[in-house]
Amino acid sequence: MGERLKNFSFMKHRKIYYIICIVLIVGSIGAGLLRGYNFGIDFTGGTMIEIEMGRQVELSDVNDVLSDADTDGAATYAGEGNTQVIIKTSDSLNSDQRETLLSAIEEKFSVEEDAVLSIENIGPSVGDLLKENAAKAVIAAVILMLIYVAIRFQWRYGLAAILALVNTLLILFGFYGLFHITINSPFIAAMLTILGYGINDTIVIFDRIRENTAGHAKRNTEALIPLIDESIRQTVGRSVMTSLTTLIVMVPLLIICGDTIRSFILPLLVGVITSTLSSIFIATSFWYDINRLTTKKSYSGKKSRREKEKPAKGPAV
DSSP states (O other): OHHHHHHOOTGGGHHHHHHHHHHHHHHHHHHHHHHOOOBOHHHHOEEEEEEEOSSOOOHHHHHHHHHHTTOOEEEEEESGGGOEEEEEESSOOOHHHHHHHHHHHHHHHTOOGGGEEEEEEEOHHHHHHHHHHHHHHHHHHHHHHHHHHHHHTOHHHHHHHHHHHHHHHHHHHHHHHHTTOOBOHHHHHHHHHHHHHHHHHHHHHHHHHHHHHTTTTTTOGGGHHHHHHHHHHHHHHHHHHHHHHHHHHHHHHHHHSOHHHHHHHHHHHHHHHHHHHIIIIIHHHHHHHHHHHHHHHHHHHHHHHHHHHSOOOOOOO
16 A cells, blocks of 8 residues: 555646546536525524424424424424424414414424423524625635735645635535535534635645745746655645544544534535545645646746847848
8 A cells, every 4th residue: 555655646647636526516516406405594594493392202203293284394303312303494484383383293292382492583684694694704714814825835825725625615515415415504614614624734735845846846847746746645644644533533423413513513524524635636736737837837928038138130241
């Protein structure tokens, strides 16, 4: 395995990485758009009712009550021992609709009126505001990271890092669309966490690339390939082990904890895996291609200026 890694050229196969990412992003997001993204009550608005059932009931039975009451929604477990049920509807229910639904639940499961712990209505305008604030938060984080990396390294590093982060977020968004997983507030928190996690991995690799290239390879971009490959080999172990350590903590939480924690852990788990792969394969490939294109353009421009400034030879005497 070590010998294979030593002889493997990461940069040689960069076009394959691009193709794989494009297929994943276009395919998953396209499937999500065709099927319709499953935005939670935080974004679409609706009604949330929390009920203490006194025992663990079957969620399918609760969903059957919702269906019989012509209510579009779903139930999830909550509380210690899953004795509580949280019902989320896609539409805001008025008082009569809530009363009808609660009466049906009380009759079906023999619970008292005081079993209702909370009822909360969220209007569509609140969901629109949340979407707007989430977009602003992601854009602000991306811009600040771009500035930080550009100052610490160079603008080429910053641009490559941001493109790799965008790739990670698009794959994560496509994953949620492909499997029709509910997108809610914890998903946004996980996205911002992934941005910080991904940029950390990328900076470690970029720092090693900067040390190994030392600026002497700028005149010949082909000479960058073995230097980048060596930089990745020197840091890939750290990146993979850090991600594995994080995943070891998250997998038990995903299995054991309730839906509230799980809705944050799942995108974080997918994001950690994707951001690690992006930092190793995508960020470095982007940096090489950006450096190659801009260096070639800069060299061509300098060559043209030198030819224009060269004095014309006079007639032979």
